[in-house]
Amino acid sequence: MLAFVLVSGSLWILLELSSTLMEKMQAQEMMSGLRIPEMDELGQFFRSLPTSTLVGIGALTAVLAYWLATRPRPIKPPCSLLHQSEEVPHEDGGRRSMMGDPSKLLTHYHDDARTMYEVFQRGLHISGDGPCLGSRLPNQPYKWMSYKEVSATQGTPYLSVTTTVSALSESRESFRGGGTLKRDAQNVFNTYHLFRDIYLGLSGNLQVLPSNQVTARAEHLGSGLLHQGCQPNPNQFIGVFAQNRPEWIISELACYTYSMVVVPLYDTLGADAIRFIINTADISTVICDKLEKAQVLLENVERKETPGLRRIILMDAFDSALVEHGKSCGVHVQAMQEVEALGREHYRKPKPPAPDDLSIVCFTSGTTGNCCAICMNVMHDLCSVFIFPNQDDCLISFLPLAHMFERLIESVVYCHGGRIGFYQGDIRLLPDDMKALRPTIFPVVPRLLNRMYDKIFSQANSPLKRWLLNFAAKRKGAEVSSGIIRSDSIWDKIFFSKIQASLGGRLRMIITGAAPTSPTVLGFLRAALGCQVYEAYGQTECTAGCTFTTPGDWTPGHVGAPLPCNLIKLVDVPEKNYFASKGEGEVCVKGPNVFKGYLKDPERTAETLDADSWLHTGDIGKWLPNGTLKIIDRKKHIFKLAQGEYISPEKIENIYIRSEPVAQLYVHGDSLQSCLVGIVVPDPEVMPEWAKKKGMLGTYKDLCKNTQLKKAILEDLVRLGKASGLHSFEQVKNIYIHNEMFSIENGLLTPTLKAKRPELKEFFKAKIDQLYSSISM
Structure with missing residues (x-):
């Protein structure tokens, strides 16, 4: 309301001032000279103005000065966001970060740590x-x-x-005194x-x-x-x-x-x-x-x-x-x-x-x-190059400490004198712990971000509410795209303040990794949560991370530029038609953060680390024009169908998971079959309402047995697949609806919430056989 009054008042003052100025300029024939007036003339001009007009000019000046002093400013990136990495000579296409010394990789950031x-x-x-x-x-x-x-x-x-x-x-x-960002x-x-x-x-x-x-x-x-x-x-x-x-x-x-x-x-x-x-x-x-x-x-x-x-x-x-x-x-x-x-x-x-x-x-x-x-x-x-905590920062620890991603982020907080608050050990109590701790740093995995996104939209239980939520996110997202991160905009006050309060109300940084994150989810949460959301990519073998979002680059759809401690190159994967000459291929990492080898397993070490010390990750990446990396496929789980077509199940799963009623799924196929099938676990919070809109009622378990629901979910998966450009042979032909979530406890997820594909295959073997036997080819 205050903002509306200020804006309205300023417009009125501006109109009044313009009218008075035009009258004075016409009266004094200032328009005819087309010259810059002298200071004496300006002084005489302002002295001739009515008191009310001078007060208006002063008020307008004050409003403009206040706005200039308090307006939100974009985060200044440490390098050009249009050129975040560059190719290194004599490294077979390897690229390095634009931060750091171009002649060597960064081995440490603080001499005393x-x-x-x-x-x-x-x-x-x-x-x-x-x-x-x-x-x-x-x-x-x-x-x-x-x-x-x-x-x-x-x-x-x-x-x-x-x-x-x-x-x-x-x-x-020294930095503020001017000059460009040197690479040292x-x-x-x-x-x-x-x-x-x-x-x-x-x-x-x-x-x-x-x-x-x-x-x-x-x-x-x-x-x-x-x-x-x-x-x-x-x-x-x-x-x-x-x-x-x-x-x-x-x-x-x-x-x-x-x-x-x-x-x-x-x-x-x-x-x-x-x-x-x-x-x-x-x-x-x-x-x-x-x-x-x-x-x-x-x-x-x-x-x-x-x-x-x-x-x-x-x-x-x-x-x-x-x-x-x-x-x-x-x-x-x-x-x-x-x-x-x-x-x-x-x-x-x-x-x-x-x-x-x-x-x-x-x-x-x-x-x-x-x-x-x-x-x-x-x-x-x-990682201190990108993560900037201080002693007032507080991180909530709930991802497994045996996972290198969690250790990576926590160690940065310790290094800068911050504090770590541990959850009570029950993931169901995490929201309560967040409110009690009020953390400023929140390491998460994409699955949790997906659930947050789904829960927000499930609570917007009417088309109008969803439209308003999307509209607010788009308007706030325009600020985010320009580099402005804040939680006090009009959109925050009306739409997003409760969401932010549910996470403690003090978050300024979310870091996600361990698996791909949907650009849609990432873009929405960057707007709704009013904090910096970073995405990292890596694996245990490169000490959890090898790329990281550059501060100020809030565009979704990539995992950032190489860290200053490592090089990244892409190598050909001809069986999937990926070639480094086209900027696509298997992601390989080289640098001091790459592991020494598998303990007591030299054969596996030789398979993963080549003769030039490049770590082969098994992921397929693509260089974007601005020098950031996008993960587009997976090499390790690629298999052939009976007709010889190569399939990347994780790519398909990442598309299908966008289906509104779906919480988890597993896509299966092998060289003895000519098509794919899937195991789908519906979201118990979202699916019943989704089914109700389609005329299906019942408990969660009853709905999971409903053949009409199965048909509706399969149609939604195929729709998403077509919209994302999947070939016909990449679409599942039949699915089984399972009513129990894949979890760490039942042995179907890793501690970092990734699917254990061999265990899933064995666990659902009987159901998979039934799915294939029921398909009429």
């Missing part, structure tokens, strides 16, 4: 021993541990805060601080519980492990088998503090995978959270399936029966507090790793045989 141990120490000093790790009980506020409580350092030299602030100020002023690390540093001025300024408002005693839990836990026989070197592997919680990070840091190697065990991995990891990595000590997991580990030892396991350390309380169970099979069961107490009594001076030392062995998602040893020393540093 070259290992994960140093990352925590840097965060400690930047934060001034501020809050680090937070957790909560149901219906309770978050309680926090400080950086010293978590990591502690004893006499580590560090640059003073005054010196640091002075250096940052000089760097910022120093100006990347300058750019970072310029962005920091623009982006930041939010402050946390959660109550932080003060620490009365610095406990240095990581050092004490590490000292306790060494006192019991663990060796402070990269040959000592320690397993961590727990959900996201502060003790996970304390255990991780205990290993880094004494040069030991962390081996994450996915919280929901099956027994076979757990056995494989423990045996392959020669793990003798596992730190786990719950009694039930300890019992599973002991049962494996009893069956002589993990003979090397000798010690289990529990985060939660347990009874004497578990200790006796351990004794009976030769395993020492201890409480984490007991080991920390031993460490306090037998304290060892930290022995942090060198930058090139192995620090993590991470088993890739969804398999039991792809163990890859990854050095994490570069991962946090290099």
